[in-house]
Amino acid sequence: MNKLRRKSLLFVLGFLALINGLYSSIAAPNDYREKYDEIFKIQLILSVIIIIMVLVMAIVLLRKYKSNEAISPKEIKVFHNNKLEIGWTLVATVLVLYLFFISLPPTENFAAANNKQADVTISVIGHQFYWEFAIEGVVNSSFTSLNFTTGEIIPLVLFQNTTYLLKVTSADVIHSFFVPELGFKVDAVPGHYNYVYLENIQKGEYRVTCAEYCGVNHYNMPGLIKVV
Amino acid sequence: MTEETHEHPSRPYFKVLVILAVLTIIEVSVTYTGISEAILLWILLSLAFVKANLVIAFYMHVKYEPKPWLLYTIVFVLPFALAFPMAFFPTVG
Amino acid sequence: MEEEHEHVSGMAPIVGLSFAVTGFGLLEFSQGNYAMAFLLVGIFLAVVVGSVVKEIKKRSETVEAHEDEEVPIQFKKDPIFGFMGKKLWIWIFLISEVIFFTLIIGLSFSLRLVVDEGLGYREIAKFCGLPTDSNLFGLYPAGWVDQEGRAPHEVLDIPLTTLNTFVLITSSYTMVKAHEAAEKGDFLGKWGARNYLLMTAGIGATFLSIQVFEYVSLIINENFTVQSGLFGATFYLQTGFHGMHVLGGIIMILFMVYKIQSGAMKDSSDVEITGLYWHFIDVVWIMLFTLVYLV
Amino acid sequence: MATERKTTSYWFLDYKKFFGTIDHKQIGMLYMMFSFVNIVFAGLLALIMRAELYNPGKDFVESRDWAGYFTVHGTVMIFFVVMAMGAGLGNYLVPKMIGARDLYWPRWNNIAFWMLVPASYFVWSSMAPIGWTAYPPNAIVLGGDKVDRWLIGLILAGTSSVIGAINFLLTVIYLRRPGLTWKKLDLFTWSIVFMAFIQLAATPVITIGLVMEFLARSLGATYFSTNAGSSPLFWQHVFWSYSHPAVYIMILPAMGLTSLIISRFSQTEVFGKVSMILSMAAITLLGFIVWGHHNFTASPNSPPGWFFTLTTFLIAIPSGIKTFNWLLTMYKGKIVVDVPFLFAISFVLGFVLGGVTGVMVNTIPLDLVFHDTYFVVGHFHFIIIGGALSAVSGAIYFIYSDMTGRMYNRKLAYAHYIFWVIGYILTFGSMNVLGALGMPRRYYDYSVLSILPNYDMIVLFNRIATIGAFMQGIAFTIFVFNFIYSAFKGELADEKPYNIAIPRLWMTDEEWEQLENMEVMH
Incomplete structure (x- = not known):
């Protein structure tokens, strides 16, 4: 039993070290992604602990109380331990509330995007099956993410030192403006604006995908954000 | 059930009908007085609430059941409480 | 009653499968073939009516009460719900219906609250600290109006x-x-349950005819259809569902009349159950009338 | 017992009984057969989809067909497999558990079952490329009758489930054997009570939504149209107000089955029964106010996301309590390790894996990445396949000898178990990884993601997922083969097929009394 315990402890510690190493080696390109990494790390570690705990409990209990003999109904025991139950209810509640409260500030931050003042407001319009970008207040600034004749992807070029407000909507069906590496997505809903506030993005190219099923070519709705 | 009915030989069904009719007339005539919609809404809602509960209490004879409040809560209040946020949260919440 | 011993029912699967016919009816409706749609739904209703009539006839022939008509042998007064006896099922069903109509009326009315400036939602929301302009419904037309x-x-x-x-x-x-x-045991008399039920069905039919007349005149004279903005769409949703329930209620009442006539009615609980359903429809109408027509 | 079995064995070969049976056990078996047929075909759809995703690029399915497959796969699996299994096992077990002869309305029970068959026909014939969520502008602008068929199928399925729910509630309220108070009621019956309540309360919501979408398609009604001042998001709210509680319709019976199997095979009573019941009640009620967590990215402001995050997090508490109660049920027991017990453990594993990923999806900063990616797909498949279907498989093995009078082949059952657990962990675990890497769901071809830095990993994990899916396919083939083969050729079962003290299914009157007089030890 001791051996098993030691092994599993080593395994857990090793796994946690791996996660920690994985996450400290990657630099997040912007705020959203940074918060994502931070919270995901916490949750992943907690999850691994919980999963291992459940597995260990199951295996240990199974080994200890395994017996293939039937007992008579009279011998059936009922165990009851109110303290234990109240205890883990409280632990679970505290844990859950902790997770809730660490997720609150980034949530509010994301939701409050429409109240923020940005240098440039870019309207992003979803179409079947491409994106259309236009800088608000600049005439004829509109362009599509796809060159229809060559099939090339035209990037949306952003500057690192400028702040941007993306105003996302759709012209036909619901799409979702998803940039995995920047750690956000918002749905492009016809007749309705969703806002994303972007600042201080690291230089690089970030793929834009559509994350809400929008028709046959949903998988192929290309877009690119290039930060210089 | 039959014994209980004998205990209440006459239930005020007709009276309730008259009250319902009168309340309806009041409701309709209030709409012609030209008061602002916001106040009208609350007057009409409370009148409708009274009417609905009259029907529930007397015609659906919840009032005469052995456990009226339990029945009222389980069938009307609880489902209403469940459905109300679903109905109003998406749009006005 | 050989069927019963074998635990086999001939009608039940036919009724269950006949829902396919309604399905095809709805499908025809969606494709614009209204005549075919009504024919198919009519066939479905005929199957249902036929099977219920057959069932009632069968029960009228037996002296002792039918097994699932009596509260079963194992029945023990449940400490919480036992007092309701046989009518428990309609109360359970009404839970579902309360949610159904609360949602239909509530969803429609909540749409109206944000659209209709005059109702004063904004003032109340401001007072309660709620968001005054819903981000969800960004582009309101002014007011709760048709096209x-x-x-x-x-x-x-x-x-x-x-x-x-x-x-x-x-x-x-x-x-x-x-x-x-019915509670007094007066089923067939001049002022008995049967005549009152017939009266109810007749008055209900009057209600439905007036509603159909109203629909027709709205559509033809006023050009007011489901496409007339949210107002039109929700109007037909609410009153249409209510009308369908009235229709169902009338059919249920006619079954009860037939049951009394054929002598299958053993006690008053069936009349009571029908009544509860009917009064509930009345309650719904009271709310509908206020929120759809008057406000 | 033995004489009774001979009559129940091949009853379904008689067409009169097959269609007209009003016996709760037989209707329960019909439900199970129905969901077996559906799971085989819907599973095949899943395998086709996974096979297409094995390699990036277009292989052998067209994109439009592929979209139809995932719609039908999702809808069928939810409404005609897992929910039908819940109804079937409820039918089979509840009257036995509470000592009733049958359900309260045997005939309506039959009607409710046969209504499901046309419903599944309509859904199967639709193949609508809309996704099982049928979000409006897309679902409304599509021509043809595909979406209409889908809507009609679901309306019928909903009606059937309301009838079933009323029937279950009436049965549990009125037909309990004397002395069986609410407090003594076992956890499976409780779970069916809560399931029935959710069906009763939530189905009207989806019916309204479906009718609105139906009218919007056929008459051009403007419920979701932007021009009329409404919003497509309106549908999302209505839809999820039903569909989130619907998840609990699927998982609650599985929880009940797990409690049943673990306590029977550990030969103890369930640890903390009261808290188990209260947890289920909490899950049921909270389930109605969490739907907004499906819309975090659809409208980040309104309704307020934090409210739904909080309520959803609160659901984690009763779920956690239940998990640890199941585990502690084994404490100081005499555990008989047999097939059903292993499947119940597999449920706990799937439930925990799905649960922790569920907490992640619910955290808004994480949901901004995970929403509508494979992470979500992995999460709910862990719950539904790893969780609910494991418990259901275990329960079917548990009652197999009672159903057929014969014993299944244990070796095949162990093979099923091993392929199943490894398969689902591989598939849905790698789906979670794929989601975290940024692969959105419902992607027919992921070669367009090649600009992402982790593209190699995306390809790799897609392949692992496909391999896992085929392992599940093998597992299920073994299951179905075992099920059918053993029904005809298996060895005759003993009266009590497992070496257990109180298999409540086979209890005598004395055992009932003993159980009822049992005192709680502290």
Whole structure:
């Protein structure tokens, strides 16, 4: 039993070290992604602990109380331990509330995007099956993410030192403006604006995908954000 | 059930009908007085609430059941409480 | 009653499978073949009516009460729900219906609250600290109006509907009288349950005819359809569902009349169950009338 | 017992009984057969989809067909497999558990079952490329009758489930054997009570939504149209107000089955029964106010996301309590390790894996990445396949000898178990990884993601997922083969097929009394 315990402890510690190493080696390109990494790390570690705990409990209990003999109904025991139950209810509640409260500030931050003042407001319009970008207040600034004749992807070029407000909507069906590496997505809903506030993005190219099923070519709705 | 009915030989069904009719007339005539919609809404809602509960209490004879409040809560209040946020949260919440 | 011993029912699967016919009816409806749609739904209704009539006939032939008509042998008074006896099922069903109508009326009315400036939602929301402009519904048209800019009281015929309200309330009264008579054991007399039920069905049919008349005149004279903005769409959703429930109630009442006539009615609980359903429809109408027509 | 079995064995070969049976056990078996047929075909759809995703690029399915497959796969699996299994096992077990002869309305029970068959026909014939969520502008602008068929199928399925729910509630309220108070009621019956309540309360919501979408398609009604001042998001709210509680319709019976199996095979009573019941009640009620967590990215402001995050997090508490109660049920027991017990453990594993990923999806900063990616797909498949279907498989093995009078082949059952657990962990675990890497769901071809830095990993994990899916396919083939083969050729079962003290299914009157008089030890 001791051996098993030691092994599993080593395994857990090793796994946690791996996660920690994985996450400290990657630099997040912007705020959203940074918060994502931070919270995901916490949750992943907690999850691994919980999963291992459940597995260990199951295996240990199974080994200890395994017996293939039937007992008579009279011998059936009922165990009851109110303290234990109240205890883990409280632990679970505290844990859950902790997770809730660490997720609150980034949530509010994301939701409050429409109240923020940005240098440039870019309207992003979803179409079947491409994106259309236009800088608000600049005439004829509109362009599509796809060159229809060559099939090339035209990037949306952003500057690192400028702040941007993306105003996302759709012209036909619901799409979702998803940039995995920047750690956000918002749905492009016809007749309705969703806002994303972007600042201080690291230089690089970030793929834009559509994350809400929008028709046959949903998988192929290309877009690119290039930060210089 | 039959014994209980004998205990209440006459239930005020007709009276309730008259009250319902009168309340309806009041409701309709209030709409012609030209008061602002916001106040009208609350007057009409409370009148409708009274009417609905009259029907529930007397015609659906919840009032005469052995456990009226339990029945009222389980069938009307609880489902209403469940459905109300679903109905109003998406749009006005 | 050989069927019963074998635990086999001939009608049940036919009724269950006949829902396919309704499905095809709805499918025809969606493709615009209305005649075919009504024919198919009619076939479905005929199957249902036929099977119920057959069932009632079978029960009228046996002296002892049918097994699932009696509260079963194992029945033990449940400490919480036991007092309701046989009518428990309709109360359980009404839970579902309360949610159904709360949602239909509530969803429609919540849409109206944010659209209709006059109702004062914004003031209340501001007072309660709620968001005053819902981000969800960004592009409101001004007010709760149809495509030609008419408010509810300009489109809808309120005197006619008031009359209709009286009609429905009266039907509730006759229904409750039917129950009273049934409890006294008076089924077939001049002022017995049967006649009161017939009266109720007749008044309910009057209500439905007035509603159909209203629909037709709205569609033809006022050009007010489901496409007339949210107002039109929700109007037909709410009143249409209510009308369908009235239709169901009338059919249920006619079954009860047939049951009394054929002698299969053993006690008053069936009349009571029908009555509860009917009164619930009345309650729904009271709320609908206020929120759809008057406000 | 033995004589009774001979009559129940091949009853379904008689067409009169097959269609007209009003016996709760037989209707329960019909439900199970129905969901077996559906799971085989819907599973095949899943395998086709996974096979297409094995390699990036277009292989052998067209994109439009592929979209139809995932719609039908999702809808069928939810409404005609897992929910039908819940109804079937409820039918089979509840009357036995509470000592009733049958359900309260045997005939309506039959009607409710046969209504499901046309419903499944309509859904199967639709193949609508809309996704099982049928979000409006897309679902409304599509021509043809595909979406209409889908809507009609679901309306019928909903009606059937309301009838079933009323029937279950009436049965549990009125037909309990004397002395069986609410407090003594076992956890499976409780779970069916809560399931029935959710069906009763939530189905009207989806019916309204479906009718609105139906009218919007056929008559051009403007419920979701932007021009009329409404919003497509309106549908999302209505839809999820039903569909989130619907998840609990699927998982609650599985929880009940797990409690049943673990306590029977550990030969103890369930640890903390009261808290188990209260947890289920909490899950049921909270389930109605969490739907907004499906819309975090659809409208980040309104309704307020934090409210739904909080309520959803609160659901984690009763779920956690239940998990640890199941585990502690084994404490100081005499555990008989047999097939059903292993499947119940597999449920706990799937439930925990799905649970922790569920907490992640619910955290808004994480949801901004995970929403509508494979992470979500992995999460709910862990719950539904790893969780609910494991418990259901275990329960079917548990009652197999009672159903057929014969014993299944244990070796095949162990093979099923091993392929199943490894398969689902591989598939849905790698789906979670794929989601975290940024692969959105419902992607027919992921070669367009090649600009992402982790593209190699995306390809790799897609392949692992496909391999895992085929392992599940093998597992299920073994299951179905075992099920059918053993029904005809298996060895005859003993009266009590497992070496257990109180298999409540086979209890005598004395055992009932003993159980009822049992005192709680502290």
